[in-house]
Amino acid sequence: MSNSNLNPRGLSIGGKDIWVVDDHQYVLLVWGTLFQTQKQPMVLVSIDYHPDTNxxxxxxxxxxxxxxxxxxxxxxxxxxxxxxxxxxxxxxxxxxxxxxxxxRNDEHINTAMELGYLRDYHMINCMEKHAYSRGSHYLVPESQFGRLEDVMFKSIELPLEKIGSEELILDIDLDYFLHPENFELDLDQNSIFADLVKQAQIITVARSKTYFDFLRTDEFTIDSCEEKLIELLGKIIRK
Structure with a gap:
């Protein structure tokens, strides 16, 4: 599953498959592969600066x-x-x-809904709290941009009890993160993100370099961001 742009490329940590794409729409190929295996649509939890639901x-x-x-x-x-x-x-x-x-790289989620790869989605983002006929959007308050602590998830009123019973795909766009410190997550104090990671059947990660470079607020490179996220995911999975 690859092409000249390395969309997508995979790794496995503790038996958990993580797929990284440069352009977000290429996650459709990963979700489609999972659909072929599972023979049922999944529920998506996506963490992104933008609401990719055009x-x-x-x-x-x-x-x-x-x-x-x-x-x-x-x-x-x-x-x-x-x-x-x-x-x-x-x-x-x-x-x-x-x-x-x-x-476009903001059209893959509803395409996945149309194809039957997904049956529902929870779109956590920093821009819009859309109210569409399908799926749910959660607007992160500005004070919580880039954060993964429990306080962020509680501030958006993510329905954790409902999500906890679902077969999940966890999707993360690197442009959500603004600082290296966003990955300094105390796992003894913060469990919601860790629970999502452990529950997910697979994890997809979009680099979205153009948007990342535009949004970053300090000397934080896309490669460093990807490395820190993978390190955090590995720490959670192996814990």
């Missing part, structure tokens, strides 16, 4: 529609989106891989 192929369809006939934009966008979705076969990952160039 409709499938929206930007590609919008740009194409505007180039053809701006007055028919809404009609054409829907037509082009449906055409792209019709080309995807949930159990044929090559059909998904072939559309990656038309998919």
């Amino acid at each position: 409709p499938p192929f929206w930007l590609w369809a919008y740009q194409k529609a505007m180039a053809i006939d701006p007055e028919r934009e809404a009609e054409l966008v829907e037509k082009f989106q449906k055409r792209m979705m019709a080309s995807l076969v949930p159990l044929n990952l090559n059909s998904v891989r072939m559309t990656m160039d038309q998919m």
